[in-house]
Amino acid sequence: MASRAKATILDIAREAGVSKSTVSLVLQGSGLIRPETATRVRKAIEDVGYVYNRGAANLRKAHSNVIGMVINDLTNPFFAELAVGMERVFQAAGVVPFIANTAENPVRQEEVLKSLMEQGVAGLIVSPARGTTPGAFRRIEAAGVPIAFTMRRLPESRIPVIAPDNHRGAVLATEHLIRRGHRRPAFFGGSSDLVVYHQRLGGFLTACETLGIPASDRLIVEGETSRKGGMACLETALATTQPPTAALCFNDAVAFGAMLALRKRGLEAGTDFAVVGFDDVAEAEHYSPALTSVAVDTAGLGERAAHVMLKMIQSRTTRAEDHIGAVSLVVRESSGPDRNSQLGDAA
């Protein structure tokens, strides 16, 4: 085993024959130190196997270089992609993001936030767990630590949000389905305790109104935002007396589920029933049939969120503008025309 007690700046100082202040300056890359001295110190640092104690440093320095990333469902590849975007910009800024998972549990979220705060994070990027109470971030705001939400927002808070244009995306997707001849569209998955749900469903309804689909011809099926939920939605929908011929799904996971359920019934997405997803995760393109989906530029949103956070930290403010990311519809195979309709546009 190596060094009994861990080496400190003083051990380095002794080793290199300088004062601790000098070592500290070298550590910070100060130009005030004579180059030869600096290299001597650096050698000593290696020799004693020193590891910097950021806790001690933060005691004096006020702000740290770590930001916390609190995510409600690590299992969803969407968040992994988001995280990747953030990491790119944080890395360049010398900031280290620590990721914590709340598994959609507000109690766990509370604990995780507490821990991160105790650790002295410089800022927090949060995709809040479902059922988060409005007051959950009050203490953090009071402490002056900047927070930004991604993807989800809380009903009445003034914390900035970085999210895609959910309404617009849903409008685009729904218009696409209707233009392809579907007169009985459905909306699959999600539940009304999510703000995002209202945004996406709202877009769906707006497009239906605009293109003259009567309320009686639309079907809305709530459900889990997972593959399993998507399968259940499709079953429910096909069991109705006048089943839909197409569905906009709350997200891609739901869409994949719906497609699997179709397959189980011997039906094929795109020819027998049109399916459109939301998020355009990497898998959508490689699926078979390839999934038509609303692309939200996930990694781009992650980058944007990271930039907003860096800006807040730098300007020591706790306010920032919302950022609504542009979306686009990526048409693939899963959204064919209604086979019972004459209106299908060829393309």
Place this chain on the structure above:
Amino acid sequence: MASRAKATILDIAREAGVSKSTVSLVLQGSGLIRPETATRVRKAIEDVGYVYNRGAANLRKAHSNVIGMVINDLTNPFFAELAVGMERVFQAAGVVPFIANTAENPVRQEEVLKSLMEQGVAGLIVSPARGTTPGAFRRIEAAGVPIAFTMRRLPESRIPVIAPDNHRGAVLATEHLIRRGHRRPAFFGGSSDLVVYHQRLGGFLTACETLGIPASDRLIVEGETSRKGGMACLETALATTQPPTAALCFNDAVAFGAMLALRKRGLEAGTDFAVVGFDDVAEAEHYSPALTSVAVDTAGLGERAAHVMLKMIQSRTTRAEDHIGAVSLVVRESSGPDRNSQLGDAA
């Protein structure tokens, strides 16, 4: 905005009319304090909006309550499942796991490890990035911080590993394919710079030997361990003069890729070509056709890894035994008999 400077233990002491030592004891839940005093202090804590400074505490306390979890690919749902298992155990132990992603990049891994160390983690659970140099963990070991590897091991290090029985899993899967009548099995995906690759491929070869498949009738196709890699493997395999009729895939992602490529050619996994995956991720069961795969009890491995880590921390040792998790083959639809063979066992 609330409090200008953040409240400390001294502010609480003043507020509650006690000494800082008393506050400290209350914070630690010591029974030495009179209950009424304790509640008075707790009220003061609330009132001043105090947040505990763990950095300062660690300066005296020597060991922290955070452990670092360093993962090579957050995008793989497998690791998310692993993380979930670990979190369960850590949460119960009052330990907070911080997750960091290395994106399979040894340089990034170096940075992440450095950061975690500076933060004063109590331990590290690592799934090393591909191409990690043997010396990468020397400094950490020297500092006496316990490390455990999950899933992957480094060629000659003595760091404990928690991983599934890869060899056995591959044997089981290969035997299954051969017993179903496939005399020309293939191994898809992975590359020889991974220790895991050799273990799984080794199992495949062992089973081939045992059941009398000559070397000339086996096909080994290296490739990325992703859907895309799996698609490529299948294409390569079918382009050979004597194409295989079945494949054991390095992991489920590769298997999904192979199945997609089959579909693109109008073939169906299970009837036209047998596919077996490895890891048995949640998706395997819901896929269509459902994927036969080697179940490794991912969450269980995560729990085990967490337990090993807690034990190491508690007993202040840096040594621990390897743990090789039991595996089992879950037979589903994707691994039907060779349709050109008479030997297929009915079941």
Place this chain on the structure above:
DNA sequence: TGCTATAAATGGAACGTTCCAATAAATCAA
């Protein structure tokens, strides 16, 4: 009453950094 034993609360040093103010050494101007 005085004494000890127990319970409750406290002061102060220590942890490993940063950073200000001060010193020491080297250079320059006259």
Place this chain on the structure above:
DNA sequence: TTGATTTATTGGAACGTTCCATTTATAGCA
């Protein structure tokens, strides 16, 4: 040479905790 200026280096206080050694208050017992 002397003083002023610049360049390198340094001591010491401070940051917010913990924990040991004390002190003070309370109770118990003869």
